[in-house]
Structure formats: structure tokens, C-alpha cells
Amino acid sequence: MLKNLLPMPIRNQLRPTWQTMRRNWRENPASPTPAEWKPVRERAHRETDFDVLLGMAQDEFGITQVRTEISALIDRLRALQPQVIVEVGTHKGGNSFLFCNAVTSGQLVVGVDLCVQNGDKLVHFTRKGQRYYPLHGDSQTEAMKARVQAKLGGRAVDFLFIDGDHSYKGVKADFDLYAPLVRPGGIIALHDIVADHRTRYGRETGCYAGEVHQFWQELKERYDCEDLVENPEQDGFGIGVVRVR
Numbered sequence: 001m002l003k004n005l006l007p008m009p010i011r012n013q014l015r016p017t018w019q020t021m022r023r024n025w026r027e028n029p030a031s032p033t034p035a036e037w038k039p040v041r042e043r044a045h046r047e048t049d050f051d052v053l054l055g056m057a058q059d060e061f062g063i064t065q066v067r068t069e070i071s072a073l074i075d076r077l078r079a080l081q082p083q084v085i086v087e088v089g090t091h092k093g094g095n096s097f098l099f100c101n102a103v104t105s106g107q108l109v110v111g112v113d114l115c116v117q118n119g120d121k122l123v124h125f126t127r128k129g130q131r132y133y134p135l136h137g138d139s140q141t142e143a144m145k146a147r148v149q150a151k152l153g154g155r156a157v158d159f160l161f162i163d164g165d166h167s168y169k170g171v172k173a174d175f176d177l178y179a180p181l182v183r184p185g186g187i188i189a190l191h192d193i194v195a196d197h198r199t200r201y202g203r204e205t206g207c208y209a210g211e212v213h214q215f216w217q218e219l220k221e222r223y224d225c226e227d228l229v230e231n232p233e234q235d236g237f238g239i240g241v242v243r244v245r
């Protein structure tokens, strides 16, 4: 292999890049070419109807949201007009797609996940003047925070969406690390603030909302918060909105 000819310090420096390239290829080896994405992207860029865009987020990427909840969040973001957006826990990328295409003010969008699925496709679906940076790795580290900050280039975050590790420790770590990057007047949203039925009734349903609800109750005592919940009896889901002062 050509890389074996390189000196060890350089090989070590390049290792994370090779690992990311290998992971991207393994993740989506038969992805369609950008030429096939182009007409869909053009349709997305012309579209303003939220429901149509949500359908595209589902069909083209995959998204795990209750329609009325994500719609209410997008309404608030359309009012806020965020330019700098950070999403922790992108999964298949449906939310990132919406944050770029249903909220068109976004200029700089950073997505963090252990493995950001559909990263290339998300980059392809950005609009004119937008940049999307998929960052693979553990969000709960100072090293990842530094990588996010490097992409932000000194700009404050207008909107932070947290939907990564759902353990109490995990969601708190994400909040504690990334919330200080959000500017006064900005919004932080947490997904899965409603406890799932396993937690509430000991009934296994396959839905997992973890312990986000516990952390959410703590935030509600400290911040200006709003619950976007379709039905308080539902099994998980629910979006919590924090308005940063």
C-alpha cells in the first residue's frame, strides 16, 4: 500500500481522515450519484410547504419526529432566522435536511454523530450560501467541542438541537458542552423530553426516550422553557425548547 511508504508521524496524522473515508464508503457503498440527487435537491430548494419538505426528509434521509412537534419547532426557527446551527445526534440526517431547507436562513450548519449517516448527501442538499459540516465522533468530549468550534470560526450558535445520547449523563454532557456556544436570544431544543412507556408503566414498546425527561425537568427550573408535545400521554418524543437570555 502507498500509505506504508509514508513516515509514521504523517500516517498517524492522516489516520482519522482515512478512517472517516472508509466509514463513509462502508456506510453507503451503493449511494446514488449526485446527478441522481440533483432533481430532488432542486425540488427541495423550490419547496416552501413544510409537509412536503418533511416528506422529503423522511423519504430521502429518514427522520424520527412527531409531525406537529417538529412543525412547531420549525415555526419557531422561521421566526428566529438562525444562521448558525449545531445538531448533536443527526442519525440519518432528516432533521439536518429540514434545518437547511425548511429554515432557509442557515448559513453554517454543523452535524455531530458517532457516525453522521448521509453526510455527503446532506452537503449536496445545502442551498446557495450554506455550508454543512458532518462531524463523526463522540459529542461528549472537549476534542469534539473544539472541532465544532473550529467549524464555527468564532461565530456564536443561533440554534442548538440535542438528540444524541439519551442517558441523563449523556444529555447533560451535551448540554453543558454546547449550550455555552449559543448566543443570548438563541434557542436550544432537546428531543425526547416525554418519558417512554417503559419508564412510566414498565411496558416495553420498542420506543426509547432514555432519561432526557429527568434532565428536562431540571432545565425547566432554570431557564425560559416551552414544551412542544402533541400528547402528554404519548410514548416518548416531545421537543423541549429553551430560550437563551
Ligand SMILES: C[S@@+](CC[C@H](N)C(=O)[O-])C[C@H]1O[C@@H](n2cnc3c(N)ncnc32)[C@H](O)[C@@H]1O
Residues within 6 Å of the ligand: 062, 063, 064, 065, 088, 089, 090, 091, 092, 093, 094, 095, 112, 113, 114, 115, 137, 138, 139, 140, 163, 164, 165, 166, 191
Ligand atoms: C435518536 S437518534 C437521533 C434521531 C434524529 N435526530 C432524528 O430525529 O431522526 C440518536 C443519535 O445520537 C447518536 N449518538 C448517541 N450517542 C452519541 C455520542 N456520544 N456522540 C455522538 N452521537 C451520539 C446516535 O448515533 C444516533 O444517531
